[in-house]
Amino acid sequence: MVKLCVLCNENRAMIKRPKTGQQICQQCFFYVFETEIHNTIIDNNLFKRGERVAIGASGGKDSTVLAHVLKTLNERYDYGCELFLLSVDEGITGYRDDSLETVKRNQQQYELPLKIVSYADLYGWSMDEIVQEVGRKNNCTFCGVFRRQALDRGAVMLGVDHIVTGHNADDIAETILMNIFRGDVARLGRCTEIFTQGESMIRRSKPFKYTYEKEIVMYAYFKKLDYFSTECIYSPNAYRGHARTFLKDLESIRPSAIIDIIHSGEAFEIKSDIKMPTQKTCERCGYMSSNTICKACMMLEGLNKGLPQLGIGRETTRTRRQLSDATNNEETEQQRTTRKTVQHFSKIERDTTIAPIKPRDPSLVNTPPPRVPTHILDDSTKSEKKDLSW
Incomplete structure (x- = not known):
C-alpha cells in the first residue's frame, strides 16, 4: 500500500525525516527544511538589512547546501543581505584542490562573488608541508587554528560584517562531546552558541545549528546540488572521529540524541567564581x-x-x-x-576587485559522485543493520 505524505496527505511519501520520523513527500520536505532554517534565522536575529555576509565555502555538502538555501531565503524573505563565498585553500593535494573546483562552479551556479585565501600565502606553509613536518597525529590541530584565523583574514579582505558556516547539529553535538571528554570548560560553555563568541574578530553564526546532517544530504541529493563528498585525507586520525563514532551509535538507538545533547549543552552553566x-x-x-x-x-x-x-x-x-x-x-x-x-x-587591505574565478575542465578534476542517502523510508529495512557511515 502506498503511504501518503503526513503533511499534505496528497503525494506519495518518499522521505522519512531522521529528526521527527515523519514520512513526507519531496516537496513538503523542501518546504519544512527551508522553513526551519528561516525560523532559526528569524528567532535568533542572525542578519541585519544591508549586511555583507560571507559564506564559508569548502565545496562539501554543508557549505553547498548553505549557499543554496541562504540565496533562496534571502530572495524569498528579503533579508536584504549581500552574499559572498569565502574559501580557504589549506594546500592539501588530492583533496582541497579538487573540492575548490566545486566552489568555483558554485560561484557560477549561484552568481555569488568568490574569495579564496590560502595557507601558503598567509602563513608560508601549506598543509602538506605541515604534515611532513608534524606527522599525522596533531596535524588537525594546526589546520583548525590556521583555518579559523584565515577565515577572519579573508573576511577583512572582503569587507564583510558577518561569516556564516555550515556547522550542523551533528557537528555541534560532536563538539560538545569532545569538550566533555577533554574537560574543556571554557569551550563547553560557548560551543552551543549560535553566534561564535570569543574566538573570532568577525561576527559568526551557524544557521544549521538544529539541522541534521542526514537531512542536509537528502536535500542536496533531491535538489541535485553540485558538491564534493570526499573526506579530508588527513582526517582519519582526528580526535573528532571518535566522538562522531560514539554519537552515531547513540543516534542508532535514539534518533533524538543529537538534539538532546545540544539542549544539554545550552543548559550548561558555569559558576560565577570559576576563573575564565x-x-x-x-x-x-x-x-x-x-x-x-x-x-x-x-x-x-x-x-x-x-x-x-x-x-x-x-x-x-x-x-x-x-x-x-x-x-x-x-x-x-x-x-x-x-x-x-x-x-x-591592522595592515590587511580590502580587496575591491573580486574577479570571477573560472573552474578547470571537469574532465581533469577528480569529482566523486554525490552520496546517495540510504534507508530514506524504512519499509523493508527494519531487520537490516543501521547505516552508520554518515
Whole structure:
C-alpha cells in the first residue's frame, strides 16, 4: 500500500525525516527544511538589512547546501543581505584542490562573488608541508587554528560584517562531546552558541545549528546540488572521529540524541567564581587571543624553528613566554627578515576587485559522485543493520 505524505496527505511519501520520523513527500520536505532554517534565522536575529555576509565555502555538502538555501531565503524573505563565498585553500593535494573546483562552479551556479585565501600565502606553509613536518597525529590541530584565523583574514579582505558556516547539529553535538571528554570548560560553555563568541574578530553564526546532517544530504541529493563528498585525507586520525563514532551509535538507538545533547549543552552553566580566560590581543599579529601570543603565531614559530611540538601540550605555556620575550626584545635585521610571520590585522587591505574565478575542465578534476542517502523510508529495512557511515 502506498503511504501518503503526513503533511499534505496528497503525494506519495518518499522521505522519512531522521529528526521527527515523519514520512513526507519531496516537496513538503523542501518546504519544512527551508522553513526551519528561516525560523532559526528569524528567532535568533542572525542578519541585519544591508549586511555583507560571507559564506564559508569548502565545496562539501554543508557549505553547498548553505549557499543554496541562504540565496533562496534571502530572495524569498528579503533579508536584504549581500552574499559572498569565502574559501580557504589549506594546500592539501588530492583533496582541497579538487573540492575548490566545486566552489568555483558554485560561484557560477549561484552568481555569488568568490574569495579564496590560502595557507601558503598567509602563513608560508601549506598543509602538506605541515604534515611532513608534524606527522599525522596533531596535524588537525594546526589546520583548525590556521583555518579559523584565515577565515577572519579573508573576511577583512572582503569587507564583510558577518561569516556564516555550515556547522550542523551533528557537528555541534560532536563538539560538545569532545569538550566533555577533554574537560574543556571554557569551550563547553560557548560551543552551543549560535553566534561564535570569543574566538573570532568577525561576527559568526551557524544557521544549521538544529539541522541534521542526514537531512542536509537528502536535500542536496533531491535538489541535485553540485558538491564534493570526499573526506579530508588527513582526517582519519582526528580526535573528532571518535566522538562522531560514539554519537552515531547513540543516534542508532535514539534518533533524538543529537538534539538532546545540544539542549544539554545550552543548559550548561558555569559558576560565577570559576576563573575564565580573559580576551587579549596577540602582540605579533593583532588577532584575538587569551594570551599575549595567539595559538597561530605560536604554532607558526614552532614550524619555522623545526620544533612543531613546541606549541602543543605541556610545552605550550613555556613557549608562549619565550615568544612574548622575543617579541618584546629587539631583533636584528637578519632575524626580522628570515622569520616568517603573518600580516598584522591592522595592515590587511580590502580587496575591491573580486574577479570571477573560472573552474578547470571537469574532465581533469577528480569529482566523486554525490552520496546517495540510504534507508530514506524504512519499509523493508527494519531487520537490516543501521547505516552508520554518515
